[in-house]
Every structure is written in structure tokens, then in C-alpha cells.
Amino acid sequence: xxxLIIGGGVVGLSIAFGLLQQGKSVLVxxxxxxxxxxxxxxxxxxxxxxxxxxxxxxxxWSRRSxxxxxxxxxxxxxxxxxxxxxxxxxxxxxxxxxxxxKDRIAALESLKQAVGxxxxxxxxxxxxxxxxxxxxxxxxxxxLYSPMDGHVNPLLLLQALSSAVRRLGGxxxxxxxxxxxxxxxxxxxxxxxxxxxxxGEAIVLAAGLGASxxxxxxxxxxxxxxxxxxxxxxxxxxxxxxxxxxxxxxVNEGGVQIGASKAEIGAxxxxxxxxxxxxxxxxxxxxxxxxxxxxxxxxxxLRVMSPDGLPIYQRSTKYEGARxxxxxxxxxxxxxxxxxxxxxxxxxxxxxxxxxFSEARF
Amino acid sequence: MSRDIYDxxxxxxxxxGMAAAIEADRRGASVVLLDEQPRxxxxxxxxxxxxxxxxxxxxxxxxxxxxALVTALERSGAKHLSDITVWQITGTGRIAYSRKNQAxxxxxxxxxxxxxxxxxxxxxxxxxxxxxxxxxxAQILMKSGGLVAEDAVLVGSGPLLYLIAAQMVAxxxxxxxMIETQTGSDLQAAMxxxxxxxxxxxxxxxxxxxxxxxxxxxxxxxxxxxxxKVLGSDRAEAVSFTWKGRxxxxxTDTVLLHQGVVPNTQITRSLQxxxxxxxxxxxxxxxxxxxxxxxxxIVSVAGDGAGIGGAAVAALSGQLAALGALHxxxxxxxxxxxxxxxxxxxxxxxxxxxxxxxxxxxxPSQQTLKPVDTTIICRCEEVTAGDIRRYxxxxxxGPNQAKAFGRSGMGPCQGRYCGxxxxxxxxxENGISQQxxxxxxxxxxxxxxxxxxxAAYQEEEHA
Amino acid sequence: xxxxxxxxxxxxxxxxxxxxxxxxxxxxPLAAALLGAGVxxxxxxxxxxxxxxxxxxxxACFDCLVQIDDVTVxxxxxxxxxxLVVKRIPRPDVSAEPHDSAPQGSENSREALRA
Ligand SMILES: Cc1cc2nc3c(=O)[nH]c(=O)nc-3n(C[C@H](O)[C@H](O)[C@H](O)COP(=O)(O)OP(=O)(O)OC[C@H]3O[C@@H](n4cnc5c(N)ncnc54)[C@H](O)[C@@H]3O)c2cc1C
Ligand code: FES
Numbered sequence: 001x002x003x004l005i006i007g008g009g010v011v012g013l014s015i016a017f018g019l020l021q022q023g024k025s026v027l028v029x030x031x032x033x034x035x036x037x038x039x040x041x042x043x044x045x046x047x048x049x050x051x052x053x054x055x056x057x058x059x060x061w062s063r064r065s066x067x068x069x070x071x072x073x074x075x076x077x078x079x080x081x082x083x084x085x086x087x088x089x090x091x092x093x094x095x096x097x098x099x100x101x102k103d104r105i106a107a108l109e110s111l112k113q114a115v116g117x118x119x120x121x122x123x124x125x126x127x128x129x130x131x132x133x134x135x136x137x138x139x140x141x142x143x144l145y146s147p148m149d150g151h152v153n154p155l156l157l158l159q160a161l162s163s164a165v166r167r168l169g170g171x172x173x174x175x176x177x178x179x180x181x182x183x184x185x186x187x188x189x190x191x192x193x194x195x196x197x198x199x200g201e202a203i204v205l206a207a208g209l210g211a212s213x214x215x216x217x218x219x220x221x222x223x224x225x226x227x228x229x230x231x232x233x234x235x236x237x238x239x240x241x242x243x244x245x246x247x248x249x250x251v252n253e254g255g256v257q258i259g260a261s262k263a264e265i266g267a268x269x270x271x272x273x274x275x276x277x278x279x280x281x282x283x284x285x286x287x288x289x290x291x292x293x294x295x296x297x298x299x300x301x302l303r304v305m306s307p308d309g310l311p312i313y314q315r316s317t318k319y320e321g322a323r324x325x326x327x328x329x330x331x332x333x334x335x336x337x338x339x340x341x342x343x344x345x346x347x348x349x350x351x352x353x354x355x356x357f358s359e360a361r362f
Numbered sequence: 363m364s365r366d367i368y369d370x371x372x373x374x375x376x377x378x379g380m381a382a383a384i385e386a387d388r389r390g391a392s393v394v395l396l397d398e399q400p401r402x403x404x405x406x407x408x409x410x411x412x413x414x415x416x417x418x419x420x421x422x423x424x425x426x427x428x429x430a431l432v433t434a435l436e437r438s439g440a441k442h443l444s445d446i447t448v449w450q451i452t453g454t455g456r457i458a459y460s461r462k463n464q465a466x467x468x469x470x471x472x473x474x475x476x477x478x479x480x481x482x483x484x485x486x487x488x489x490x491x492x493x494x495x496x497x498x499x500a501q502i503l504m505k506s507g508g509l510v511a512e513d514a515v516l517v518g519s520g521p522l523l524y525l526i527a528a529q530m531v532a533x534x535x536x537x538x539x540m541i542e543t544q545t546g547s548d549l550q551a552a553m554x555x556x557x558x559x560x561x562x563x564x565x566x567x568x569x570x571x572x573x574x575x576x577x578x579x580x581x582x583x584x585x586x587x588x589x590x591k592v593l594g595s596d597r598a599e600a601v602s603f604t605w606k607g608r609x610x611x612x613x614t615d616t617v618l619l620h621q622g623v624v625p626n627t628q629i630t631r632s633l634q635x636x637x638x639x640x641x642x643x644x645x646x647x648x649x650x651x652x653x654x655x656x657x658x659x660i661v662s663v664a665g666d667g668a669g670i671g672g673a674a675v676a677a678l679s680g681q682l683a684a685l686g687a688l689h690x691x692x693x694x695x696x697x698x699x700x701x702x703x704x705x706x707x708x709x710x711x712x713x714x715x716x717x718x719x720x721x722x723x724x725x726p727s728q729q730t731l732k733p734v735d736t737t738i739i740c741r742c743e744e745v746t747a748g749d750i751r752r753y754x755x756x757x758x759x760g761p762n763q764a765k766a767f768g769r770s771g772m773g774p775c776q777g778r779y780c781g782x783x784x785x786x787x788x789x790x791e792n793g794i795s796q797q798x799x800x801x802x803x804x805x806x807x808x809x810x811x812x813x814x815x816x817a818a819y820q821e822e823e824h825a
Numbered sequence: 826x827x828x829x830x831x832x833x834x835x836x837x838x839x840x841x842x843x844x845x846x847x848x849x850x851x852x853x854p855l856a857a858a859l860l861g862a863g864v865x866x867x868x869x870x871x872x873x874x875x876x877x878x879x880x881x882x883x884x885a886c887f888d889c890l891v892q893i894d895d896v897t898v899x900x901x902x903x904x905x906x907x908x909l910v911v912k913r914i915p916r917p918d919v920s921a922e923p924h925d926s927a928p929q930g931s932e933n934s935r936e937a938l939r940a
Contacts, residue, residue, distance in 0.1 A: 008757075030757070032759070032760070033759050033760025033761070033762050033763055033799075033800055034760070034762065034800065034803075037766075040762070040763075040766045155766045155767065155769075158766060158767070159753075159756070159766075159767045159768075162756045162757060162767075163756055166756065166757075172757050173757070174757035174758065174759050174763070175759040175794075232813075234813065235774060235810065235897055236871045236917045237917060238915050238916070238917050239917060253769075253871070253917070254871060254917030258813075270634075271805055271806055272452075273450055273452075273456075273458050273467070273806070273819070276806065276807075276816060277465075277816050277817065277819045277820070280813045280814075280816035280817040280819075281816075281817040283813055283817070284813050284814060284817040285817075290813050290814075291812065291813055291814030291817065292812055292813075292814060292894065292895040292896045293812060293813050293897075294774075294810035294811065294812055294813075294896070294897050295807055295810060295811055295812070295813055295816060296773070296774050296776075296807075296810050297772065297776065297805055297807070298805055298806055298807065299805050398884060398902065400852070400904065405883060414831065414834065416830055416831040417830065420830060463896075480881070480883070480885045481881065490875065490877060490880075490888075491876070492865040492866040492867075492876050492877060492878035493865050493878070494880065495879060495880055495881070495882065496880060496881050496882075498881070498882070498883065499879065499880065499881050499882035499883070502882040502883060502901075503827060503857055503860065503882060504830060506853070506854055506857065507827070507853055507854060507856075507857025507858070507860070507861060508829055508830050508831065508833065508850070508853070508857075508861075509827040509828065509829060509830065509857055509860065509861050510827065510828060510829075510830050511826070511827055512826045512827065512828050513826070533830055535828065596866070596876050597865060597866060597876065597878075615826055615865075616826060616827070626885070741880070741886060741888060742887060743872060744870060744872040744873055744875070773887065774887040774890070775885060775886055775887045778885045778886065779881075779885070779886055809884070810897070812896055
């Protein structure tokens with residue numbers, strides 16, 4: 001039995017990797033070089049604090065994934081030799097506004113209660129934070145530290161996944177744009193832009209923003225929209241920053257990454273000066289010593305967003321064997337997708353409870 | 363922050379940009395010309411306004427021709443912003459640039475991109491060693507450093523290589539040797555374009571006279587050389603190569619590389635204009651009409667940035683681009699537009715006649731188009747040709763995926779010196795045309811800018 | 826090696842690179858001034874610590890990078906001025922992963938938090 005996976009981003013490849021580890025046969029179809037790819041443009045956080053403030057089960061699911069991350073990274077390294085620079089020493093969020101900090105503390109407190117108390121984080125005032133991160137500037141009034149957070153090199157992750165899928169015997173076809181699907185229970189045939197076809201007994205739609213078009217053919221609503229995020233990267237610097245934050249992290253090559261903005265402007269992935277300037281201001285506010293540092297590149301990428309921002313895991317009600325997966329935080333959730341989703345995809349018994357994430361909520 | 367609005371903004375003050383600015387100003391448009399260099403001239407006429415008699419003597423007649431343009435520009439009413447770095451242009455004609463470490467911007471109704479060419483990458487073993495420069499760099503050092511390379515070895519092919527060698531001879535410092543990659547069969551293939559080239563006979567005559575000068579000066583030439591390597595541990599020490607079945611080695615601490623020039627497409631790519639792969643010149647060029655108008659109705663491209671044609675063609679195409687822009691802005695009548703452009707179009711066609719011959723006679727060498735696995739192709743991130751081939755085996759079809767996998771094109775040069783090579787390698791590995799393989803997406807800033815400068819930049823609120 | 830075309834006629838100024846004093850004609854591109862003084866290595870790469878120097882002289886290759894007033898600039902695009910102090914770029918420590926090179930390990934940071 002072959003499972004077709006449409007989409008070779010971090011979501012599709014993680015599921016493919018997990019299925020292959022279980023000995024399943026997998027064919028991944030991935031689009032062209034110029035497609036929108038959140039997997040290439042993302043910030044690289046394995047981030048927990050603040051996630052799922054209104055949805056404790058999302059918080060739990062993310063946390064479960066973070067817990068699985070070390071093993072997942074280890075598996076990838078063993079198989080491919082690629083060290084994807086996972087670091088989970090905790091993360092810090094910086095605040096320059098008193099009210100924002102207070103609001104965030106309140107949100108985290110209530111989430112902590114909702115998940116039963118096991119939700120470690122600490123509130124730091126300016127001087128407390130300065131002990132942890134001596135480079136902060138006077139505008140930073142305080143911050144939140146949580147040992148749950150971490151980061152990874154998302155591009156190495158993508159490379160390791162591509163390599164791992166091939167090494168485990170998976171078929172990964174790139175430049176394979178799916179343009180149509182003929183579906184029946186446990187019999188799926190997809191048509192590619194170049195006229196080729198591919199067949200499988202199961203199918204996972206993990207096509208990021210491409211899902212909204214293909215979804216209905218498999219009986220999914222697939223209500224995803226693009227949300228633009230811009231990111232800046234500086235020249236390489238000597239290492240100084242031990243902890244990532246939601247907006248600033250020093251990547252393993254030395255550059256400081258700054259981001260990401262949020263803009264509801266549709267499928268537009270062009271960067272703009274106003275946003276670049278805003279991100280630069282934020283960086284210099286938090287770390288004044290970055291003022292003379294060169295920005296070498298910026299980019300805009302498109303987040304794959306469901307209406308409430310939470311993941312969607314949906315079995316087709318129309319065709320047996322069809323699944324739809326999408327999420328915003330595909331890096332954070334990659335480990336769960338590789339380790340836990342395969343059971344849900346093949347439909348065996350020990351499935352994770354994903355009922356909170358069905359499409360029925362829309 | 364208020365910003366200035368111009369009829370026409372021109373990026374690049376080489377022959378194309380200067381000619382465009384002069385033409386547009388003469389016909390009543392408000393014009394701004396932006397350039398990174400302190401003085402107008404571009405690469406070819408760099409510093410001509412302040413050149414010493416000795417520099418003029420060494421660099422020759424063609425260099426001195428720049429005087430006329432520079433003088434006309436200085437007399438014109440075009441505003442010339444020198445010493446500035448453009449780091450973003452938007453599709454709406456907004457131009458952001460740095461001046462004296464301050465972010466500024468202006469706006470234009472029509473934009474003419476005249477950013478010229480860069481030298482084609484020459485990925486050879488050892489090409490990253492100190493002491494290895496491009497031949498063009500050696501020429502720039504004569505123009506704006508007052509320096510000439512001593513006992514240098516020139517490597518590669520193309521008309522410019524002979525010109526630079528002859529200039530070095532005139533400076534009293536002839537190259538130690540020229541290791542040339544073009545072969546007899548390249549010349550044969552070129553011969554069928556000779557008929558057309560004869561229309562541009564002056565260029566051919568000039569080329570032959572340069573070669574004769576080198577011969578007179580006793581410069582040793584090795585044509586049809588292969589397997590070229592720059593040797594050295596911390597800097598260039600020697601060049602080795604094969605020639606007529608023999609292995610040769612020449613000691614030198616200065617190696618000057620050249621495989622022709624290619625359009626600098628950083629700005630046109632950042633604007634996401636349409637580009638096409640030009641088989642004859644083996645590079646991407648922006649798609650333009652006869653007047654240089656690109657796929658954007660407000661952006662034209664003039665000069666080598668629109669396809670390699672040389673200085674004379676660049677100046678003519680600058681004029682044409684200006685006429686086109688003036689016409690679109692209704693600053694000249696239909697009739698003026700047509701009568702003014704007709705003779706320029708005719709002259710340009712004559713000037714271009716020699717190109718097909720030159721392209722065939724001096725193609726980039728196979729060694730640099732298909733570097734061996736161990737050769738570094740991305741200088742910034744030190745990615746090798748073998749790395750790119752490995753990514754191709756992982757399913758990588760285009761340079762953007764290769765960039766994500768291995769960082770080629772992510773360094774400060776943003777793919778200026780690896781982009782074309784990556785496309786060539788992927789195209790060969792995947793059996794897909796260069797056009798379909800595509801090119802790197804170029805993002806702002808086109809050149810690095812400090813966070814402090816950006817942070818200080820305040821945008822007017824959107825209405 | 827690069828040698829002068831003629832005896833310089835313009836104003837001579839002094840500048841400092843990596844602790845050494847140099848003289849050059851005012852306004853000459855810094856990269857040219859250094860090449861003329863026999864310096865062809867300006868930096869070592871962040872990836873493999875290999876030596877690099879100017880390659881294109883036209884602001885395209887970024888191999889001539891140096892630091893002036895803590896800002897990384899292209900030496901080929903920077904005119905020499907009197908008293909200019911030019912430094913080599915500090916290199917990120919390539920041998921260490923960020924989490925290994927961290928001055929404070931996670932234990933330390935926990936301590937810092939408690940303090
Ligand atoms: C700016 C930004 C910052 C982010 N930061 C983080 C972060 O710090 N941490 C985190 O966990 N997450 C982050 N994310 C989110 C994360 O990147 C995404 O969740 C994840 O990449 C989504 O993966 P995907 O596979 O669904 O989509 P994509 O990566 O977009 O992949 C979709 C794939 O489907 C292919 N495709 C589409 N249509 C077709 C078709 N018809 N036929 C064949 N193939 C098709 C495309 O070619 C593409 O490869 C960020 C996202 C953005 C934009
Ligand atoms: S030498 Fe190439 S950018 Fe300065």
C-alpha cells in the first residue's frame with residue numbers, strides 16, 4: 001500500500017519520515033522552485049510559551065512535540081549525518097511595554113491553570129533579565145523566560161528530512177505540481193502539471209497554502225489563508241545570544257534573525273521598507289549593540305493559517321484513506337507529526353486524540 | 363518625512379545612465395541619477411573626470427571618450443546623487459538608498475535601471491585565494507587606484523582580456539603570461555558570424571591590433587588551455603594548467619581572471635521583472651522591448667544590464683530608454699519620439715553587429731561552467747560544485763531550493779558570484795533548461811545596510 | 826603585486842589597518858591603498874577561516890570586507906581619509922556551536938534566575 005503525500009514542506013516530509021520509519025511505502029509530491037514555502041521562510045523556533053492561550057489542548061500538543069524533538073533530531077542525525085542545530089535551553093521574550101508584559105503574564109498564568117499547573121516560566125524584571133542576557137538595552141523593562149522553548153535550523157531540518165525520506169526508500173518527487181485528484185475509497189489518483197499521474201491507496205494533503213485548492217476534491221473545506229511574515233538576518237556575528245525569543249535569535253551560523261511581522265495582505269510575499277524598519281527598531285531597542293551591524297537580507301514568507309490559527313487534522317468524511325493536515329507552527333510540531341501522526345494516518349488504534357483539531361469547528 | 367518626486371530616476375551613472383540623464387534633462391524632465399561611486403563614469407569611464415595624463419595614456423582612447431558624457435552630464439540640470447547605495451526599489455517607483463549612513467528615499471514616475479554588468483563568475487580551484495582578482499578589478503585599480511599589476515598572469519578569454527593586457531603593456535608592466543581558454547573550434551564556430559561582424563569592423567580591427575600589441579611586447583599566450591588551477595596555501599603562488607597535452611606551471615602572486623561580463627540583474631530580479639536565459643551569452647537578461655521597457659510599465663533597463671553590448675551601445679540604449687520614458691510621461695510628442703529614436707536605433711544595430719561573433723569566439727570555458735566537485739562556487743558561504751550536485755540528487759530543481767539546502771546565495775553578495783553557476787550546474791544535473799531552472803529570488807536590501815540606519819528611518823503613516 | 830603607475834601627486838594621508846600605519850593618496854579606495862602597500866589578505870572567512878582579499882573592486886563580491894567604527898564595509902567602496910582606523914572583522918567562532926560556546930550554560934542561567 002502506498003501513501004501519497006501532497007506537499008514536501010516540513011509537514012508533509014515529517015509525516016512521510018514517520019510513515020517510512022514504520023515501514024510504510026510513501027510517495028511525496030512537491031511543487032516548483034518558486035512556490036510559496038513556509039518551510040523555507042520560517043523563523044525556526046520550537047516554541048511553547050504563549051501558544052494555545054485560548055486552547056489548552058494546543059498547548060499540550062505543542063509541548064508533547066517539544067518533548068519528542070530531541071529524539072526526532074537524533075533520528076535524523078543518525079540517518080543522514082546532518083546536525084540540525086537543535087537547542088532547547090529555554091527561550092526569553094523581551095518586553096518594552098508594561099501593559100503588554102502584564103497581559104502576557106496573566107495569559108500565561110491562566111494557561112498554566114488550565115493545563116494543570118505544569119507550565120514552567122519565570123517573570124524577570126530588567127535587572128533579572130540582564131543577568132541572563134547582559135546585552136539588553138534600557139528600553140527593555142523585563143521579560144519572560146521559559147525552559148520549554150528552543151530553536152533549530154529549519155533549512156537544515158528540511159534538508160535532513162529530504163535526505164532521510166530518500167534513505168528510507170521513500171519516493172520524493174520535486175517539481176511535481178499536483179493539479180487534480182480523482183478520489184475513491186482507498187484509491188487515489190493524482191494528476192501532475194506535466195501530465196504524469198501517481199496512484200496510492202491513502203493520501204495526505206499537506207500542501208500548505210496549496211491545500212485550499214485541492215482540498216475540496218477530497219471532501220475537505222481546507223480553509224487556509226496566507227498571513228505574511230517578514231524576517232531580517234544580519235551578517236554573522238560572534239556568538240552572544242544563548243536564548244531565542246519569539247522575535248530575535250542568533251542562528252547557528254552567527255547571524256541574528258529578527259522577525260517576524262504579521263500582515264493580512266493575502267498571498268503577497270514581497271518585503272517592504274516600513275516593516276523592515278520596524279523590525280530593525282525592535283532589534284536595536286532590545287540590543288542596542290546591534291545598531292552598527294549590517295542587515296544582509298530580508299525576506300517575506302507566507303504563514304499557512306486556519307481561521308483560528310490552530311492546526312487542522314481531518315479525516316475525509318467522503319473518502320476513506322484521505323487525510324488533511326495543516327498547521328501554522330510546523331517546525332514546533334514536526335516531531336509530533338513524525339512520531340505520532342503516522343498512527344492517525346494509517347488509522348490503527350493508538351491514535352493521538354486530535355478531535356479538538358477537526359475541521360468541524362469551522 | 364517628505365520625499366522628492368521626479369519624472370525619471372536613473373540608477374547607475376555609467377554610459378547608459380549618463381546618456382539617459384542627459385537626454386531626459388534636455389527634453390524637460392526632472393531627472394535624478396543615483397550612483398554608488400563618488401564620480402560619474404560607471405566601470406568603463408570610472409574617474410575619467412580626474413584622470414591624470416599618465417592614466418589617459420595607459421588607458422587609451424576609448425577611456426577618454428567618457429569625457430564628453432561626463433561633461434555633458436555636469437552641464438545638464440539632472441540631479442546627480444553620488445556616493446549613495448540604492449538598497450531597495452519598489453514596483454511603484456519608490457527608491458530607498460543610503461547616503462552618509464542615513465536612509466533616504468525618493469520617488470519617480472519612471473525608473474531606468476542602468477546598473478551595468480559584473481564579471482562572469484570564474485569558479486576555478488583556488489579562485490578565492492588572496493592575490494586572485496578579476497581582470498576588471500585590475501583595470502579598476504589602474505583607473506581609481508593608480509596601480510598596475512606586476513608580473514601577473516591573466517586567465518580566461520574575451521576581448522576585454524586583451525584590452526586590459528594591452529593597457530598593462532602600455533603601463534610598462536606587461537602580463538607574465540596569458541592563459542586563454544578559447545579554442546580553435548570556438549573560432550571556427552564564430553566564423554559563420556564574421557559576415558555580420560564585418561559591419562562592426564572597427565571592433566574587429568581594434569581587437570586584432572590589441573593582439574598585435576601583445577605580441578610585440580612579447581607576452582606569452584597559451585590558447586586552448588584547460589584544467590586551470592590557482593595554487594597556493596594562504597595566497598596565490600602559481601597557476602597550473604594543461605596546454606597542448608603538457609602540464610605547465612607559472613609562478614605568480616597575482617592572477618587576474620576573466621570570462622566575459624554578464625548583466626547585473628540584482629535590481630531587475632529584486633523587482634521580479636521577467637528575465638530570459640540568453641543562450642548565446644550564457645546568462646539571464648531582463649526581457650525588454652527595443653526601448654528597454656521591462657515587464658513593468660514604469661521600469662526600463664538600459665546598457666549592459668539589459669544584455670551585453672559594450673559602452674557605445676549602452677549610451678545609445680540609455681538615450682532610447684530616456685526617449686521611451688519621456689514618451690510614456692507625455693513629455694515628448696509621438697513625432698519627436700519617432701524622429702529622435704530612428705537614427706539611434708540604426709546606429710545601435712550597427713554597433714551590435716559584432717556581438718554574435720564575439721560571443722561565439724570567446725565562450726565561457728567548460729571548466730567554469732561545469733566546475734569539478736571540489737571547486738567552491740559560492741564564495742561567501744563556501745559551497746562547492748559537488749554540494750550543488752548532491753542537492754540536485756536530493757531533488758533540488760532550482761537555485762532557491764539549493765539556497766535553502768546549502769546557503770549558496772545567502773551571503774552578503776546575495777548570489778552575485780554564484781547564481782549563474784548554480785543554475786548551470788542544476789540545469790546540467792537535472793536535464794532541465796537554464797530558463798526553467800530559474801534564478802535566485804533577490805530580496806532587499808540589495809546591498810547591506812546597518813540596523814541602526816534602518817531603525818532611524820521613519821515612514822510616513824499610510825493613508 | 827601592484828605597483829604605482831606614476832608618482833602620486835595628490836594629498837597623502839595616513840590610516841591604520843589592523844594596527845599598522847599606512848600612507849595613501851586621499852580618496853583612493855581603501856582596498857587599492859592596501860593592495861598598493863602589499864596587503865592582499867583583508868579577512869578570514871566565517872565558514873572555514875580561509876584568507877580572503879579584494880576580488881572584484883566594484884562592490885559586488887564582498888570579499889574585501891573590513892570594519893570601520895564597528896561597521897562592516899567594502900574596502901573597495903570606501904575612500905581613504907586621514908586618520909581612518911580600519912579593523913579586521915571579528916570572526917564568529919566556527920568551532921563552537923552556539924549552545925556549546927554559551928558563556929552561561931542552562932544551569933547557570935537557572936541560577937541567575939533564582940538570584
Ligand atoms: C515568517 C514565518 C515564520 C515562522 N516561524 C515558525 C517558527 O518559528 N516555528 C514554527 O514551528 N513554525 C514557524 N512557521 C510555520 C512553519 O514554517 C509552517 O508551519 C510549516 O512550514 C508549514 O509547512 P507546510 O508543509 O504545511 O507548508 P509549506 O512549507 O508551505 O509547504 C507546502 C509545500 O506544498 C507544495 N505544494 C503546494 N501545492 C502543491 C501542489 N498543488 N502540488 C504539489 N505540491 C504542492 C509546495 O511546493 C510546498 O513545498 C513560520 C512561518 C512563517 C511564514
Ligand atoms: S572587492 Fe569585491 S566587493 Fe570589494
